Amino acid sequence: xxxxxxxxxxxxxxxxxxxxxxxxxxxxxxxxxxxxxxxxxxxxxxxxxxxxxxxxxxxxxxxxxxxxxxxxxxxxxxxxxxxxxxxxxxxxxxxxxxxxxxxxxxxxxxxxxxxxxxxxxxxxxxxxxxxxxxxxxxxxxxxxxxxxxxxxxxxxxxxxxxxxxxxxxxxxxxxxxxxxxxxxxxxxxxxxxxxxxxxxxxxxxxxxxxxxxxxxxxxxxxxxxxxxxxxxxxxxxxxxxxxxxxxxxxxxxxxxxxxxxxxxxxxxxxxxxxxxxxxxxxxxxxxxxxxxxxxxxxxxxxxxxxxxxxxxxxxxxxxxxxxxxxxxxxxxxxxxxxxxxxxxxxxxxxxxxxxxxxxxxxxxxxxxxxxxxxxxxxxxxxxxxxxxxxxxxxxxxxxxxxxxxxxxxxxxxxxxxxxxxxxxxxxxxxxxxxxxxxxxxxxxxxxxxxxxxxxx
Numbered sequence: 001x002x003x004x005x006x007x008x009x010x011x012x013x014x015x016x017x018x019x020x021x022x023x024x025x026x027x028x029x030x031x032x033x034x035x036x037x038x039x040x041x042x043x044x045x046x047x048x049x050x051x052x053x054x055x056x057x058x059x060x061x062x063x064x065x066x067x068x069x070x071x072x073x074x075x076x077x078x079x080x081x082x083x084x085x086x087x088x089x090x091x092x093x094x095x096x097x098x099x100x101x102x103x104x105x106x107x108x109x110x111x112x113x114x115x116x117x118x119x120x121x122x123x124x125x126x127x128x129x130x131x132x133x134x135x136x137x138x139x140x141x142x143x144x145x146x147x148x149x150x151x152x153x154x155x156x157x158x159x160x161x162x163x164x165x166x167x168x169x170x171x172x173x174x175x176x177x178x179x180x181x182x183x184x185x186x187x188x189x190x191x192x193x194x195x196x197x198x199x200x201x202x203x204x205x206x207x208x209x210x211x212x213x214x215x216x217x218x219x220x221x222x223x224x225x226x227x228x229x230x231x232x233x234x235x236x237x238x239x240x241x242x243x244x245x246x247x248x249x250x251x252x253x254x255x256x257x258x259x260x261x262x263x264x265x266x267x268x269x270x271x272x273x274x275x276x277x278x279x280x281x282x283x284x285x286x287x288x289x290x291x292x293x294x295x296x297x298x299x300x301x302x303x304x305x306x307x308x309x310x311x312x313x314x315x316x317x318x319x320x321x322x323x324x325x326x327x328x329x330x331x332x333x334x335x336x337x338x339x340x341x342x343x344x345x346x347x348x349x350x351x352x353x354x355x356x357x358x359x360x361x362x363x364x365x366x367x368x369x370x371x372x373x374x375x376x377x378x379x380x381x382x383x384x385x386x387x388x389x390x391x392x393x394x395x396x397x398x399x400x401x402x403x404x405x406x407x408x409x410x411x412x413x414x415x416x417x418x419x420x421x422x423x424x425x426x427x428x429x430x431x432x433x434x435x436x437x438x439x440x441x442x443x444x445x446x447x448x449x450x451x452x453x454x455x456x
Contacts, residue, residue, distance in 0.1 A: 010134065010142025017364045022145075022350060024363045025174065026127060029147045029344050032170050033125035036162060038149045041124050043106040049098045055105045055300070055331060063132045065142075066095040099131040103148045104300075104328070104341060111152055112332040120153030127346075140317070141347055148322075150341030152329070160274045160304045160324065161281070163342045167308055167320060168286040170344065175358040177285040178311040179319070184294035185271050186301050186323070188254060191264015192240070192292075195257065196233035205229060206295035209240065213293070217241045243292050247275045250290045270303060302326040306342055310352045319348045366395065368455045369419040369435070370412040373399045382423045385433065385448060394455050396421070412438055419455060 007013065014022065033040075046067055053061055069076070073094045081090040100106050103126045111118065127147045134140055149166065151159045164181055171179045189209075193202045204227035208220050215223070220241070221234055239257060243250060251272050258264030271290065278288055294305055303324030310316040322342030329337040353359055369389075371382040382398050389396045399408045412420050422434035422443075433451045436443040446454060 008142065010136035012141065016366070020364045021354070021359050022346065024359065025346060025349055025353065026147065028173050029170055030125070030127060032166060032173070033149050036149070036166050038123045038125035041107075041110060041126055042128060043100070043103070043110055043126070045129070046097045046099050047106055047109065049092070049096055051109050052098050052101055052105060056101060060101060063134055064101050065099040065131045065133050066091055067097040067099065068095055101132060102130050103128060103146050103343070104150070107148070107150055108328045109332055111337065112329050112334045115334060121151055122153055123149070123151045125149045145346040147344040147346055148341055150339055152337060152339035155338045157270060157273050159340050161277045163306070163322070163340065164274070164278045164286075164288060165281065165283070167306075167342065168283040171286055172284040174349070174353060176311060176349075176352060176356070178287065179285075180287045180289050180309040182289050182291040182294050182307045182309060183271065183274065184291055184305045185267035185303055186305060187263050187267030187270065187303065188258065188292065189295055191258040191261035191267055192237060194261045194263060196236040198229050198233050201227060201229050209293045210295040212241065240292050247279070247288065247290050250292070251275065254292070267303075274304060296321055296323070300325045300328050304340065310348070311356070314352050314355050316348055316352055319345045319352060364416070366415055367397045367417050368394055369396045369421050370408070370415070370417045371396065371398045371421045371423060372405060372408050373402050374424050375402050378423045378425075378428065381428050382421070385451065388448070389452060389455065392452060392456070394452065396455065409438070421451065
């Protein structure tokens with residue numbers, strides 16, 4: 001007996017309706033990327049392992065899907081690693097390629113490889129799938145799309161200002177009002193660690209601080225102590241645990257806290273520039289908020305850090321994020337090439353838009369009319385009209401089989417097709433068409449121009 005087919009955990013099939021909704025979101029993101037001057041590129045779904053490994057930290061490396069070498073891969077494997085079952089070292093000898101983990105590192109590789117063909121500053125967008133060997137859960141998949149926009153070759157903070165506006169524009173057009181664009185700066189996190197005398201514990205400090213909303217103040221302090229950060233140092237960052245007020249007030253508090261740190265004050269000034277200008281220019285519906293606990297991508301972010309939270313009425317992880325990286329291309333030999341970028345989490349955005357019932361009804365509309373099939377002569381007459389209607393951009397189709405009329409009407413109903421076009425001997429003789437509204441039940445006889453107007 002044949003086994004029941006299935007798909008791997010963390011992946012999904014998409015129905016026609018789901019694809020239509022996904023494409024609706026992608027089209028809005030794509031249109032706005034291009035409005036803001038970003039150009040499209042595409043990179044391979046898999047890269048050489050050396051391109052990806054070591055770029056995301058230990059946890060990121062663990063989540064990269066490795067691809068086994070083709071052929072008899074074990075024949076070239078290191079015997080010692082095989083005998084000792086050293087999977088970490090063995091992997092490099094049997095797997096030379098891996099599925100991309102994100103779009104940022106492949107983009108950095110692209111820039112270095114094509115640097116002589118690129119006009120800098122280079123504004124690119126990329127909408128493609130990525131893969132992570134993560135534990136699947138709501139809003140987290142092993143295969144998912146990222147929609148990235150990056151600017152490389154410019155240190156101007158006006159880019160950060162525009163990226164906040166880009167987030168606001170896209171989410172406003174999707175009807176997602178009230179998203180929060182959280183902002184922080186890597187230099188501020190470094191400055192805080194310096195001020196409290198824990199520069200050598202920067203990663204441990206920021207990772208713990210990043211969990212404040214999940215495990216609370218006591219949980220964060222406990223984790224910091226476990227990581228070797230002293231009680232005196234923790235006491236110095238006490239103000240961060242109740243960091244409230246307007247953006248301006250928060251920036252002023254940070255300025256006082258980091259007065260003795262040159263690096264920290266650089267971060268404060270960068271934040272001040274971005275936040276003040278975004279505030280002056282105004283946002284349509286998004287909320288900009290300074291979140292000092294935000295600490296994402298510390299392995300390559302060097303300046304501003306962004307994360308987007310969905311509207312408060314929906315419980316969902318971040319639906320976007322990004323930041324400034326001053327030397328990401330340096331990992332591939334091209335030094336001093338600053339960049340900044342953001343990403344839209346398509347799959348999570350889909351879930352939020354669906355939960356809030358924000359998809360327009362027209363998004364999932366299929367054919368506008370179904371021509372019923374009464375036989376070959378009638379089908380040929382119908383296809384002549386269908387050809388003309390399609391050339392005018394009207395979605396129509398012919399039921400392929402000369403089946404019972406009731407079955408054809410049932411098909412139209414299940415497909416949510418609003419009109420049926422009836423073409424029988426009488427219609428052919430009169431060179432006309434009978435159009436039935438499948439919602440109201442009303443039926444009228446029309447010539448071709450009348451039919452075209454009704455279906456348009």
